[in-house]
Amino acid sequence: MKVHDIVKWESIDHLEKTTPIPDWVYDAPAAKNYGVVRRMPIMNGMVPIGLRGSTREQRFGTFIHQSHIVEVMTPVDLVDRIEGYANEIHLPPLKKIKEAFEQFNLRWGPTGSVGFELATAIPVTTERSDLDLCIYMDAIDRELLAEAGKFLETLGRRIDVQVELASVGAFLLNDFLKHEKSGFVLRTPFGPQLCTTVENQIRLLVNH
Incomplete structure (x- = not known):
């Protein structure tokens, strides 16, 4: 997986939770199952992704383990x-x-x-x-x-x-x-x- 790739997962519960997830993520159709790989190293299987909401201000960077990713679209x-x-x-x-x-x-x-x-x-x-x-x-x-x-x-x-x-x-x-x-x-x-x-x-x- 590389920067700009779009990854899909089955459950929002699979997102890494070290950083609290904003409330809007749970209500945004674009953020529930999809994220865009960010320009950061992938370490210990943790893929850096960016989530997007319905406004330009709604952006959130987090991680998901590659074992939870079910589809990658370049x-x-x-x-x-x-x-x-x-x-x-x-x-x-x-x-x-x-x-x-x-x-x-x-x-x-x-x-x-x-x-x-x-x-x-x-x-x-x-x-x-x-x-x-x-x-x-x-x-x-x-x-x-x-x-x-x-x-x-x-x-x-x-x-x-x-x-x-x-x-x-x-x-x-x-x-x-x-x-x-x-x-x-x-x-x-x-x-x-x-x-x-x-x-x-x-x-x-x-x-x-």
């Missing part, structure tokens, strides 16, 4: 569900992205509220919801990322893209394209790091 898995998505606001750009990213030969998937909605069929988006995406790469390909960025700008709406670099971490596409040489933020399981690239390789910026 963002890449959700691409196959786009054609059957009934949301008239978010479906058109998703279809365009799917077609373009297939031509780019990119591994990707929807995340955020749209990804959650695709995975669970629980309505959590609004007209103002951002469209969040994740692109998966084994190594940085700046030309390909620049091409993807230019395409996304043609869609005329806010799209937040994280690039997940295998075994390293993730960075925001726009941050990388604008600040590749001066310094962009790499999100890792152990916290953010300021980085640049040298010949498409990540280099940490260290204060001397």
Whole structure:
């Protein structure tokens, strides 16, 4: 299981209870059986997850043991569900992205509220919801990322893209394209790091 994956469990009683669970969790359809894996190490089988309620303020981070997880849905898995998505606001750009990213030969998937909605069929988006995406790469390909960025700008709406670099971490596409040489933020399981690239390789910026 990796960050952005959506996990399902049978009973809310299986959630780790070291931290008191907010009352809203028990009344939120989106939180009773589903959570999104957070960017933290999985230790002793405890998977860090985030729960969501009906408002932006209702977010709660907790853990569930992997033995209680009955289904894992990755963002890449959700691409196959786009054609059957009934949301008239978010479906058109998703279809365009799917077609373009297939031509780019990119591994990707929807995340955020749209990804959650695709995975669970629980309505959590609004007209103002951002469209969040994740692109998966084994190594940085700046030309390909620049091409993807230019395409996304043609869609005329806010799209937040994280690039997940295998075994390293993730960075925001726009941050990388604008600040590749001066310094962009790499999100890792152990916290953010300021980085640049040298010949498409990540280099940490260290204060001397």
